[in-house]
Amino acid sequence: xxxxxxxDRLKILADAAKYDASCASSGTAKxxxxxxxxxxxxxxxxxxxxxxxxRCISLLKILLTNHCIFxxxxxxxxxxxxxxxxxxxxxxxxxxxxxFYRRNYIEGLFLxxxxxxxxxxTMEQIVEAARILREEYDFxxxxxxxxxxxxxPEIIHRAGFYADRVSINVELPTDAGLTRxxxxxxxxxxxxALGKTSSDIVEAKDAKKRxxxxxxxxxxxxxxxxxxxxxxxxxxxxVGRASRLxxxxxxxxxxxSAFSPIPDASAVLPLKRPPLIREHRLYQSDWLMRFYDYRPxxxxxxxxxxxxxxxxxDPKLAWALKFRERFPVDVNRASREDLLRVPGLGVKAxxxxxxxxxxxxxxxxxxxxxxxxxxxxxxxxxxxDWRPTLLTDRADLRSLLAPKQEQLELFAA
Amino acid sequence: MTxxxxxxxxxxxxxxxxxxxxxxxWRERARALIQCDIPPDKVAWIEPSGNGDLFSNGGMRLPEPxxxxxxxxxxxxxxxxxxxxxxxxxxxxxxLLYRLLWRLQRNxxxxxxxxxxxxxxxxxxxxxxxRDSHKMHAFVRFRQVExxxxxxxxxxxxxxxxxxxxxxxxxxxxxxxxxxxxxxTPQGTLHWDGETMHEGPPAQKADAPQGDPVEDLWRTYYAxxxxxxxxxxxxxxxxxxxxxxxxxxxxxxxxxxxxxAQKRESEMVAAGELSFEERPGSLExxxxxxxxxxxxxxxxxxxxxxxxxxxxDAALMIVGEQPGDQEDQEGRPFVGPAGQLLDVHLERxxxxxxxxYVTNAVKHFKFVQRGKRRLHQSPxxxxxxxxxxxxxxxxxLVQPKLVLxxxxxxxxxxLGKTVSISKVRGQAMSLEDGSELWVxxxxxxxxxxxxxxxxxxxxxxxADLAAVRERLAELAQ
Numbered sequence: 001x002x003x004x005x006x007x008d009r010l011k012i013l014a015d016a017a018k019y020d021a022s023c024a025s026s027g028t029a030k031x032x033x034x035x036x037x038x039x040x041x042x043x044x045x046x047x048x049x050x051x052x053x054x055r056c057i058s059l060l061k062i063l064l065t066n067h068c069i070f071x072x073x074x075x076x077x078x079x080x081x082x083x084x085x086x087x088x089x090x091x092x093x094x095x096x097x098x099x100f101y102r103r104n105y106i107e108g109l110f111l112x113x114x115x116x117x118x119x120x121x122t123m124e125q126i127v128e129a130a131r132i133l134r135e136e137y138d139f140x141x142x143x144x145x146x147x148x149x150x151x152x153p154e155i156i157h158r159a160g161f162y163a164d165r166v167s168i169n170v171e172l173p174t175d176a177g178l179t180r181x182x183x184x185x186x187x188x189x190x191x192x193a194l195g196k197t198s199s200d201i202v203e204a205k206d207a208k209k210r211x212x213x214x215x216x217x218x219x220x221x222x223x224x225x226x227x228x229x230x231x232x233x234x235x236x237x238x239v240g241r242a243s244r245l246x247x248x249x250x251x252x253x254x255x256x257s258a259f260s261p262i263p264d265a266s267a268v269l270p271l272k273r274p275p276l277i278r279e280h281r282l283y284q285s286d287w288l289m290r291f292y293d294y295r296p297x298x299x300x301x302x303x304x305x306x307x308x309x310x311x312x313x314d315p316k317l318a319w320a321l322k323f324r325e326r327f328p329v330d331v332n333r334a335s336r337e338d339l340l341r342v343p344g345l346g347v348k349a350x351x352x353x354x355x356x357x358x359x360x361x362x363x364x365x366x367x368x369x370x371x372x373x374x375x376x377x378x379x380x381x382x383x384x385d386w387r388p389t390l391l392t393d394r395a396d397l398r399s400l401l402a403p404k405q406e407q408l409e410l411f412a413a
Numbered sequence: 414m415t416x417x418x419x420x421x422x423x424x425x426x427x428x429x430x431x432x433x434x435x436x437x438x439w440r441e442r443a444r445a446l447i448q449c450d451i452p453p454d455k456v457a458w459i460e461p462s463g464n465g466d467l468f469s470n471g472g473m474r475l476p477e478p479x480x481x482x483x484x485x486x487x488x489x490x491x492x493x494x495x496x497x498x499x500x501x502x503x504x505x506x507x508x509l510l511y512r513l514l515w516r517l518q519r520n521x522x523x524x525x526x527x528x529x530x531x532x533x534x535x536x537x538x539x540x541x542x543x544r545d546s547h548k549m550h551a552f553v554r555f556r557q558v559e560x561x562x563x564x565x566x567x568x569x570x571x572x573x574x575x576x577x578x579x580x581x582x583x584x585x586x587x588x589x590x591x592x593x594x595x596x597x598t599p600q601g602t603l604h605w606d607g608e609t610m611h612e613g614p615p616a617q618k619a620d621a622p623q624g625d626p627v628e629d630l631w632r633t634y635y636a637x638x639x640x641x642x643x644x645x646x647x648x649x650x651x652x653x654x655x656x657x658x659x660x661x662x663x664x665x666x667x668x669x670x671x672x673x674a675q676k677r678e679s680e681m682v683a684a685g686e687l688s689f690e691e692r693p694g695s696l697e698x699x700x701x702x703x704x705x706x707x708x709x710x711x712x713x714x715x716x717x718x719x720x721x722x723x724x725x726d727a728a729l730m731i732v733g734e735q736p737g738d739q740e741d742q743e744g745r746p747f748v749g750p751a752g753q754l755l756d757v758h759l760e761r762x763x764x765x766x767x768x769x770y771v772t773n774a775v776k777h778f779k780f781v782q783r784g785k786r787r788l789h790q791s792p793x794x795x796x797x798x799x800x801x802x803x804x805x806x807x808x809x810l811v812q813p814k815l816v817l818x819x820x821x822x823x824x825x826x827x828l829g830k831t832v833s834i835s836k837v838r839g840q841a842m843s844l845e846d847g848s849e850l851w852v853x854x855x856x857x858x859x860x861x862x863x864x865x866x867x868x869x870x871x872x873x874x875x876a877d878l879a880a881v882r883e884r885l886a887e888l889a890q
Contacts, residue, residue, distance in 0.1 A: 034590045104553050
């Protein structure tokens with residue numbers, strides 16, 4: 001079979017992979033190559049470049065092939081789409097990864113694929129690329145493999161031994177959306193595969209504690225992705241689904257990808273893209289649940305009548321404006337939990353406040369030094385020299401705090 | 414105080430540092446000065462470069478700490494912050510570190526007081542240096558050169574903001590231990606030969622190789638992984654500020670990628686060419702709208718749209734593939750040969766066609782002209798999917814309890830995927846609005862068969878219709 005030059009195929013297969021949001025390379029086991037091989041992972045992920053879409057480029061994120069026997073409507077690679085097709089061999093992927101890695105362009109590989117021939121065959125090929133990197137080149141950088149829920153669990157299991165992270169996309173926040181937009185996929189099968197991987201990870205961790213040489217299994221855990229705005233699911237639905245996924249499968253991350261118009265789109269999709277800010281608000285709510293002790297129900301309380309989070313203000317401020325009776329919070333006495341609820345106070349600022357107040361009684365000036373912006377915080381706190389008497393109850397507080405609408409920044413080179 | 418007799422009360426001391434990043438040297442000297450009780454305002458710290466010579470001999474000889482001086486105390490947090498802060502290019506950093514160390518002797522927990530200006534400043538320096546190191550890990554770009562004997566040598570040019578080169582040697586050594594590499598900077602150079610690290614004098618950009626063929630692949634990757642539908646220039650700039658761009662091969666592409674982004678997005682949307690805004694709210698309005706529909710190539714042929722017909726509240730909706738030649742001429746569904754055959758079978762099964770809503774998955778007749786005849790052509794998956802917009806509108810309005818899809822195209826119009834008739838016929842599938850979908854063959858399939866095969870298929874068709882009639886009766890209760 002004659003092949004196009006590698007440059008042309010890279011163009012097609014990187015282009016086809018760009019709708020996956022994740023590019024994380026953090027949180028895996030520490031490795032280095034001082035005793036042989038090539039590469040290292042030191043805990044912290046590294047973004048080697050940023051694209052003008054604001055996304056980090058940490059990994060070589062490509063598809064093995066964009067040929068696909070599935071027909072998912074939101075996907076540019078679906079069977080009935082007219083995009084140009086290409087494929088790499090596992091060997092080519094491994095070689096490309098290394099030549100990028102040696103030049104310090106990337107932290108490793110994120111490999112996914114359209115489904116060719118069968119799910120098993122495709123999964124075998126993905127695992128083979130990772131095997132060449134790990135076994136033949138002794139590659140110690142980061143590998144993220146997308147697994148195919150329909151594939152033989154045995155093959156998926158092998159992927160976990162080569163990869164730092166494995167992921168399966170749940171694709172859509174509701175089962176009805178999945179049935180409608182991804183008719184070849186099955187929600188139960190996806191959750192089954194997530195569950196199996198989750199228990200494999202737990203088992204491997206347990207074995208590692210008892211036997212020093214037990215092999216590592218996906219040390220950076222598993223993640224998943226949901227498309228936002230392709231179906232009718234509201235933010236409340238999405239947050240609810242995400243929190244159930246976090247709970248049931250011990251996921252490291254749930255990624256949100258704002259549905260973006262794709263070339264040669266299918267007719268059942270909305271043409272209008274959801275505002276990018278919606279994706280941002282969902283990530284913020286994700287943060288609130290993971291680091292600020294918000295329960296999913298509380299995020300849902302912050303949504304508006306249509307079940308969506310407000311777009312003009314962040315969910316934490318939205319929650320605070322709805323529950324004004326919880327404020328102001330006294331920075332000199334309040335608990336960590338209560339301080340974390342104050343809009344404008346991050347986890348670090350709260351830590352700083354807690355540490356500082358052992359040494360002094362905080363004044364407003366002190367708080368100004370400990371936080372990024374005093375304006376945002378002021379209506380919700382009191383210090384020894386400040387009480388926001390009327391401010392907290394003002395009806396127009398929201399418009400006072402909402403960021404000014406900015407003109408889209410045009411590029412000035 | 415007897416031990417400190419050689420310390421003069423009003424003397425100033427100057428410490429000349431051998432290197433800008435020599436934290437160990439600073440720590441030794443600072444420890445001695447604290448033990449001699451020299452207050453911060455009496456010590457000047459001089460870096461090697463710049464105008465250090467003016468002062469280097471002006472200060473007093475450093476005192477020897479007394480043998481019984483108490484040990485100098487430092488908290489763990491102070492040490493970890495100070496190590497980084499010492500690498501900052503701020504000339505005041507060593508004075509700040511000494512002042513904090515001095516205050517730390519009186520209050521060992523001072524680092525916890527985050528509102529203290531000195532603590533704030535030193536933490537800021539620490540943060541800047543950590544960020545610069547992190548950006549160095551990210552933005553160093555090696556270029557490969559072949560040396561005599563074919564050995565590969567990877568060389569990078571990088572311009573750090575602070576004195577971080579030596580501190581980060583270990584990171585690159587651990588990562589690229591098996592490679593021969595060099596990092597050249599204006600502050601100095603590092604060379605790793607696979608076994609040992611060598612340091613060299615400051616270098617210039619011209620000392621590094623000017624290109625690498627793999628950079629074309631990297632630039633292609635960078636341009637392709639960028640999604641033009643989401644432009645967030647601000648987010649990119651905050652993490653990859655312009656000052657780094659000059660040494661990043663991919664950064665040259667950014668202006669044109671950004672400029673082209675909005676254009677590319679509108680092209681993508683236009684290429685999809687789907688301007689389905691609001692769906693008409695009545696069957697009549699849909700009937701008018703489909704006449705104008707040109708969303709797929711079939712609509713552009715010389716034909717007319719054929720709307721479904723039947724009661725607007727029918728319990729049964731029968732869906733065929735697309736109008737044929739006769740349907741197109743008459744403008745009504747299922748009036749040609751297949752329609753006549755359907756009528757025969759419906760009657761046999763006891764289903765009253767006049768009480769059903771009869772329509773097609775595709776609204777226009779797709780054909781190729783052969784002389785005077787117009788030959789039927791099957792619609793493609795994409796054309797069926799495009800037309801789903803209309804059939805779903807009809808289904809929403811009629812709200813049938815049961816939908817009978819005849820043939821693979823009709824089934825696709827309902828399900829969005831292609832199913833095998835033989836596998837799914839004779840059983841109910843549930844649709845998302847709660848109604849039931851039954852799938853059977855298209856009557857025109859029977860027309861194409863003859864002999865035993867036709868009889869066999871006709872029997873199956875009858876059986877499917879009979880099952881539908883029974884199910885309808887159940888649903889009606």
